[in-house]
Amino acid sequence: MTSTRPDVSVIVPVYDCEPWLEAQLRSVLDQEGVELEVIAICDGATDGSLAVLESIAARDARVRVVKQENRGVSAARNVGLTLARGEWIVFADGDDWMKPGALRSWIGHGREQGLDVVIGNGFGFDALPPAVDPQPMYAGQPWGEICSGTTWLERTVPGDDWVVCVWLQCVRREFVEKHSLRFEPDVVHEDIIWSLQLALRVQRVGFVREPFYGYRRNPLSITNAPSPAAVARRAAGYLRVIDALVAAALDPRTDRHLSRILLRQANREGGHLLHLLRKRLHDDALRKSVARQFLRSGHFRAMLKGATNASEVWRALRCWRIYTRFAM
Structure with a gap:
């Protein structure tokens, strides 16, 4: 590991992604024009992921491997944030892939414009090599502009284009430490809560249009896991996300327009x-429990308050009607 401060710390939580891990790490380590460190947190993997990490680390001193019992992606990323030394922080998932020039472009833009957060763009893929000219994931960002995080929300939430994928966020480490930003443990959809905290605090956000980051459409990922327990965890995650959005919207410091934006989300x-x-979710008992939590929380009123068109009003009313039926 170099003794000087790296330009960027790339934090990679790793859980059972052995078939894709070497290609992912190679795409990061081959990035040119930046000094980097990779902090790979093996989060209780049950396959050969740890062996892959240790083999790569033995050949490349820029890779640091941390082994821990399975505590979830949030806890793994938090370990990485504690250990990171770079000027910038980037997150990557163990089954994804990064195009050449990604880190140089993001960090270069951040430095040139004096930013605290750079929002990149990505593309989906099923296998490597990806398409030469892939379809970008996001089209409605304020490309070429610099704005505050709240303006970013106001510009992107109405069009369902808010970037909550943490692997498209390049964040200045000093900013993360100043605001004590961490991921909420044991929550699925933790990206949304992190992105909300980021947006509410940052004053200078910039955007890079080119899709540099490849998101693997992996049927084995956590969000696609079919088990009742996994689906129940996702449901609990959505409840927590709605809690966080509503709490931020109703905070006395939040102005009326931003409050409406957050309730719309x-x-x-x-x-x-x-x-x-x-x-x-086909387990009646679990479904009843989630529905009752939703109704007790008053989220129906928040959804109705955030509705700005007939479709969103209908969505809120359907939630109330169907959750009431589930809760019985």
């Missing part, structure tokens, strides 16, 4: 939760 997340309960 809560309306959208309520719809995601409804889809999960109707299509994926």
Whole structure:
């Protein structure tokens, strides 16, 4: 490991991604024009992921491997944040892939514009090599502009284009430490809560349009796990996300326009939760428990308050009607 401060710390939580891990790390380590460190947290992997990490670390001193019992992706990322030494922090998942020039472009833009957060762009892929000219994931960011985090929310939430994927966020480490930003443990969809805290605090956000980050459409990922326990955890995660959005919206320091924006996002997340309960969660007892939590929390009123069109009003009303039926 170099004794000088790296330009960037790349934090990689690793859990059972052995088939794709070497290609992912190679795509990071081959990034040119930046001094980097990779902090790979093996989060209780049950496959050969740890052996892959240790083999790569033995050949490349820039890779630091941390082994821990399975505590979840949030806890793994928090370990990485504690250990990071770089000027910038970037997150990457163990089954994804990064195009050449990604880190140089993001960090260069951040330095040139005096930013605290750089929002990149990505693309989905099924296998390597990806398409030469892949379809970007995001189209509606304020490309070429510099704005505050709250303006970023106001510009992107209405079009369902808010970037909550942490692997598209390049964040100045000094900013993370100043605001004591960490991921909330034991919560699925933790990216949304992290991105909310980021947006509410940052004053200078910039954007890089080119899709540099490849997101593997992996049917074995946590969000695609079909087990009742995994789906129940996702449902609990949506409840926590809605809690966080509503709490921020109702904070006395939040102005009226931003409050409405946050409640609109809560309306959208309520719809995601409804889809999960109707299509994926088939355990009646678990479904009843989630529905009752939703109704007790008053989230229906928040969703209705955040509705700005007939479709969003209908979404809130459907949530109330269906959750009431589930709760009986």
